[in-house]
Amino acid sequence: MAKVCADSICKIELLRALSPEVRDCLLSRARTRDVKRGETLSWQGDRAETLKIVTRGWVKLFRVSEEGHEAVVNTLGHGQSFDEVPALLGGESAVSAEAITDATVLMLNLSDICSCTNARAELSQAVLSAAQIHMNSMTNQIEGLKIKTATQRLGEFLLQQSGEHDGLRSFVLPFGKVVLAGMLGMKPESLSRAFSRLKDVGVCSAGGRVEINDPATLRDWMLQQSIR
Amino acid sequence: MAKVCADSICKIELLRALSPEVRDCLLSRARTRDVKRGETLSWQGDRAETLKIVTRGWVKLFRVSEEGHEAVVNTLGHGQSFDEVPALLGGESAVSAEAITDATVLMLNLSDICSCTNARAELSQAVLSAAQIHMNSMTNQIEGLKIKTATQRLGEFLLQQSGEHDGLRSFVLPFGKVVLAGMLGMKPESLSRAFSRLKDVGVCSAGGRVEINDPATLRDWMLQQSIR
């Protein structure tokens, strides 16, 4: 049985949407898995037995093409989940998942749903919300890849990070730059050059720490790119 | 009240998943909208009042960046739907929608759900299925944009089209090449050049008609690209 800090659970949106009964029922059957950086959690095409929630560290979702190239589809941190829909409907995972830092993942089996009243309805609702969030994020990504430059995508990512750190102008990148490059759809060398281009608009990057002197300047600069 | 050919409805997966009662109830309150090519159906950011199903012609989902560039996020043909999740949960549309051929759209209001037993549960299920399909397609797109060449993406699209035409080696493109270019994340000029590159592997394109001499050859060629 899962032993998860109650405090930690409160921060997981997907679980907060459930009634205490259903939540406890699910958690009582849940498993947690601790993994080291580099370990694979699940494979694309495998039957998704469980809904996974990252409770510590970071996980990347990715695909590998027949030619052996890797595309990072998303990176998930604390409280974020994946495989929600296939776990509920019974389908296969669309992506593989690997820990990019040491991490802990909570795995919920939705198929043997408890007998609580409304369990199914509550779960559907929660999973739909999660799907909506994922679809928005994917739509943003597609938009970025189709009509923005690599440097613009990096700028956007940094502003978003800054936002998640309560608007702090200085923060630490949550994972390495190789993964970040993959996430933004470029090579590590290009990411390095994108960072140096942003130096001119007051973005300093030293080690994993990034400092945005003036978010407004950065935002303006990004808009002026490719006006036409 | 909607007047929709029953025969046509049978081909719409989302509706087929519903019980006759719930389906009829929804359809009795539905509206259809006929639009000319170029007309806008809905705007990104607007509250999604209805779930939309394309019953005739083609519709593109797209976003326009602050700089005025357009990113086509998806193209939908007969029986395909959009805005499912926000229509059910009550949220805003993530994209704008425009007819790219003369088209008809069926609009279902999910908020005033009928009193049929299970209406809500059935709808959740159906919408979840639709979301799963959309997420898979978006994941494919992201993978393609990140690690495939423009020509590879075109080849993939053509094979998929051929598949939807019962594996026929000759078929007509469902919409113009400007839209197709946007959908594949490139400029019309590049699309034209991608087509001419595929001539060497037996893909003929004349007017809107495409002929794939040998799908296997095309598939092989795509794999040999960028092996490394």
Added chain:
DNA sequence: TGTTGGATTTGAGCTAGATCAAAACTGTGA
């Protein structure tokens, strides 16, 4: 404290795809 393997940066080309411009084609209505 030195070593080692990975991560990151820098440098020097190269190329896919964009841009800009013009020509060729297509359908549509007068």
Added chain:
DNA sequence: TCACAGTTTTGATCTAGCTCAAATCCAACA
């Protein structure tokens, strides 16, 4: 049948981002 407007193709350049190679940097660990 002709002319017009939109679509598609072709040609000539330009450039962002990739590739290949080497130099640094860095943290873990003996």
